[in-house]
Amino acid sequence: MNNLHEILSFHYVYPLPLNKFQILMKSIESTRNIIETSPLVLAKILSISTNHARTILKNYQQVLDINLVDVYHSSSIKAITFNSEFYPESLHDLLDPPTVLYAKGDISLLTQPKKIAIIGSRKATNYSSLALEYIIPPLVEQNIVIVSGLAMGADSLAHRATIQYGGKTIAVLGHGFSHLYPPENKALACEIGENHLLLTEYPPYVGVQKWHFPMRNRIISGISNALVVTEASLKSGTLITTEHALEHGKDIFVVPGPILKEQSKGTNSLLREGAIPIWDGYQIIEELKLF
Known part of the structure; x- marks a missing residue:
């Protein structure tokens, strides 16, 4: 099961489109396993350098300590993840749908x-x-x-x-x-x-x-x-x-x-x-x- 806080934290650090995020989830099963993934494994899954993967994991650890939902709420920003009832179903037809949409307003x-x-x-x-x-x-x-x-x-x-x-x-x-x-x-x-x-x-x-x-x-x-x-x-x-x-x-x-x-x-x-x-x-x- 993917956790909202973890999805938003990872997207903040490395905003992958949904098709690539799903490849990551297929490999590590859940967002709760991101923190335990080695830079070498993450680099292989995302086709990036090991140094880049190491930086992503380091930044992810730091962002996890911040309640992004509250931060966004204080700025009148609503984060709509791919599994939200407000996420437009038609976007799933794209080759690279957004993993998260950020919204202000209605x-x-x-x-x-x-x-x-x-x-x-x-x-x-x-x-x-x-x-x-x-x-x-x-x-x-x-x-x-x-x-x-x-x-x-x-x-x-x-x-x-x-x-x-x-x-x-x-x-x-x-x-x-x-x-x-x-x-x-x-x-x-x-x-x-x-x-x-x-x-x-x-x-x-x-x-x-x-x-x-x-x-x-x-x-x-x-x-x-x-x-x-x-x-x-x-x-x-x-x-x-x-x-x-x-x-x-x-x-x-x-x-x-x-x-x-x-x-x-x-x-x-x-x-x-x-x-x-x-x-x-x-x-x-x-x-x-x-x-």
Whole structure:
């Protein structure tokens, strides 16, 4: 039996994705045996150096003396492990699901059956704002939770429009809660953390790294029933998220864009590849009813 305190302590020291954590558990049977595992054995299981394994075990021993549940609670952070009732079942379909999710706000939003991600370019234009005026209100009427990534551009527009129209939104972060990126979205992040939901797979101390954002995108896709793309260039990171969604058989809805605009080249390319063109939220609702 795996102990919550031990799972959180090990994840704090070495945040393994669930597939690798399960390999570890299969080898040592339980979290209670981590402390008795030799650096040589741990190194072999995790395919890391013995010195690295030794450091992990040393740090783990130190963190075990701290009640992380209380520490997180004092910072309004809820730790949701892979076996929690609030952990989204759909994340288990990923190749590398997070072992722990860290949340601020209303974690009941994770149990809502209808969630749609709205994503797009960090350089989104007023065209995205106009499109969201037609897309978001019908979704809010159906109590659909809007998921995005708190980035500048389309993500911020989607979160703000959802709040404006009285809906609920989830922002998935690419860093721990001791950091905030981008800093321009501090007020928006506070609003979401108090009345909606901020979500991350990273322990609080983990800072902003470029490679975290593609990892974050798989969670945005993983917890959502479908994706909406407003604007995206051909080299946009948005297309990484759509690839995750397509791999798991999810619908991709795309706002067609003017053929001469750079921010429409990625979206129009998605349409050519079979994405579903939409220009209001009612189309999304009708399309999802068909399936």
